Amino acid sequence: MPFKIASCIIVGYLCGSISTGYLVGRLHHFDIRNYGSGNAGATNATRTLGKKAGLLVLLCDLLKVMIPASIVHYGIFAGEDYATLLCEITGFAGVLGHNYPVWLHFKGGKGIASTGGAMLATDFWIAAFIPVFIAIVAITKYVSLGSMFVVFLYPVFLGITRYGDPYYLPMLIIACLFTASGVFTHRKNIQRLLNGTERKFGQKVEVPAEAVIATEKETQA
DSSP: OHHHHHHHHHHHHHHHTOOHHHHHHHHTTSOGGGSTTSOOSHHHHHHHHOHHHHHHHHHHHHHHHHHHHHHIIIIITTTOTTHHHHHHHHHHHHHHHHHSOGGGTTOOOOOHHHHHHHHHHHOGGGGGGHHHHHHHHHHHOOHHHHHHHHHHHHHHHHHHHTTTOTTHHHHHHHHHHHHHHHHHHTHHHHHHHHHTOOOOTTOOOOOOHHHHHHHHHHHHO
16 A cells, blocks of 8 residues: 555656646746746736636646546546545645646646646546636636635535545545645735735736746757
8 A cells, every 4th residue: 555655646746747837838938937926827827828828727737637646546446445545645746746846946836726636536526616616716806715615625525425435534634635735825815815915817917028038048048
C-alpha cells in the first residue's frame, strides 16, 4: 500500500504541475503571473488573455487532474475497496502540483479547477452541482464565492455518499484537506470580499505592450 500511495502522489503531482495558464500566457509572449491576481489559473487567464483562453485553461486544469485520478479509480485499482482513497490522493497531489509547480519555483494557481477535476474523478455525480457554481458566479460576479462553494461541497458530499466505506475516515480527512487548501489559496480573496474590494468576473486586466516586448526578449535570450 505505501508504494501505491507514493506512486499516486508522484504521478498526480507531475500531471498537476503542468501549468496550462503559464504555457498559454507564453504563447501570447508574456507571463500571466506578473499581472492581475498573479496566479497561473483560469480566472487570471480570463482577465489577462480573454474568455477563450480562460476557458481553455479551465478545461485543461480540470482534465490534468481528473484523467490520472480517474485512471487510478476506474482503471488500475477498479474494484478495490481503497480505489476511491487512492483516487483522492492522486487528485490532491495534482492540486498541489497545480498550486506549487516545481518547474515554476512553486508559483502556480489556486487549484479550484483542479479540485473540480479531483471531485469528478471521485464521483461523476458531482457534475450535478456545476450549474450551482455557475449560478453563484453569474449572480454575484465573484469567482471566489463559487470557488468556496466547490471546496466546502467536497467533504460534505463525500461524507454523505461514502459513509460506511472501509476507508471512510481517511477519505473524509483528505476531502477536508482539499477544503483547507482552497481556503488557504483564497485567503486574500476572502479578505477582499469582506472589505468589498474583490475583483468581479469579467474585469479585464490590460497587459502593457512593453511587458510583451520584455518577455519576448527574455525568451530569446
